[in-house]
Amino acid sequence: MFRVTSVLLVVTLTALAGSPAWSFWSWMRDAALTEFTDSDWAILKIEARRVLEDEPDGKRVDWRNPETGNSGSIRAVASLSFNRQPCRKVAFRQVTAKGTKGQGVYHLCRQNDATWKFVDEATIRAAGTGFLQDYTLLEYRPDDAGARAYIAPGALDKLATYEAIMIDQPEVLISPASKYRGAKPDHLKALADILRQAIVERFEAGGYTVTDQPGPGVVYMHWAVTDLYLTKKQRGSSSYTPADFVINTTAQAAISDIWRKIDIVELNVEAEFLDSASEALLAATIFERGARKNKATGQKQELVSWEDLDAAMRNFGERLRCHLDNARTSATARYDCASIVVEAPAKE
Secondary structure, eight states, X not given: OOOOOOSOOOBSOOOOSHHHHHHHTTTSOOGGGGGOOHHHHHHHHHHHHHHHHHOOXXXXXXXXXXXXXXXEEEEEXXXXXXXXXXXXXXXXXXXXXXXXXXXXXXXXXXXXXSOEEEOOHHHHHTOTTSOSSOGGGOEEETTTTTEEEEEOTTHHHHGGGOOEEEEOOOEEEEOTTXXXXXXXXXXXXXXXXHHHHHHHXXXXXXXXXXXXXXXXXXXXXXXXXXXXXXXXXXXXOOOOOOTTOOOOHHHHHHHHHHHHHEEEEEEEEEEEEEETTTOOEEEEEEEEEEXXXXXXXXXXXXXXXXXXXXXXXXXXXXXXXXXXXXXXXXXXXXXXXXXXXXXXXXXX
């Protein structure tokens, strides 16, 4: 759930008079709303705020205005993200005393000024890099460091049939907003090589076969480092490449060169897992690292160090392997994959 500490929270609505209020809520194309009075709008605003801020997904909040007999319900269907802003997919239902009914499901996203704004579903589906098939399927996993994930119905049971994994070379996509775009292609390829190796090592350590051929019993991992936001390093800094990565010296030199010359401010890791034979989507996930400075929200800049990225990829690979392991055990014996923490090698 989202908790907004600012006292300024407006749900795309500042005026509460009958027709003026309706104009602010015009994205809710609902005949019942045209019959609402000032006091109906006041209750609706309060309850919408409550759902957006405090209520978990799935919980329905009912309301009724004793003055007019008008009523309704509000339920957060899902939590997601759009342009690194928290969003809620919310279902509204209204019934007037005259029997007029209306309902709809809408996406509301929190802005930097703590207001919530309507964003149409087509915009959200087209958001970000477009690497994943459908971002609206993803739901927040508060038990997993804020990652968002989707698991297809029946996918967990099907995982037990897979004995091998095909791990694609990750794409590396620099954000259009990045202040620095001078990273050399060879450097980005070296980064992709090392990140892939971190995942490969975790699966091989668990006894899984890593293959480059699709077929029955093979999961295909299609993934990318996206929205890579870079700045040119302003001061000298020592670089670090984990010693136990089995990567050629050219790749190590390239990685060292990256961290000497640039800072990574933000990045996302996006991944889809498919049946390599049928190409059916089994699961998808995305997690974020780093943050840009934002004066409006008070967010401080959080750079992504090599140690941070190394640890994140090791944990990612170990948790993915954990889910495959769990599919082969009874429900009572399954491990809490989100609790796994793999430490990166100590900095020399």
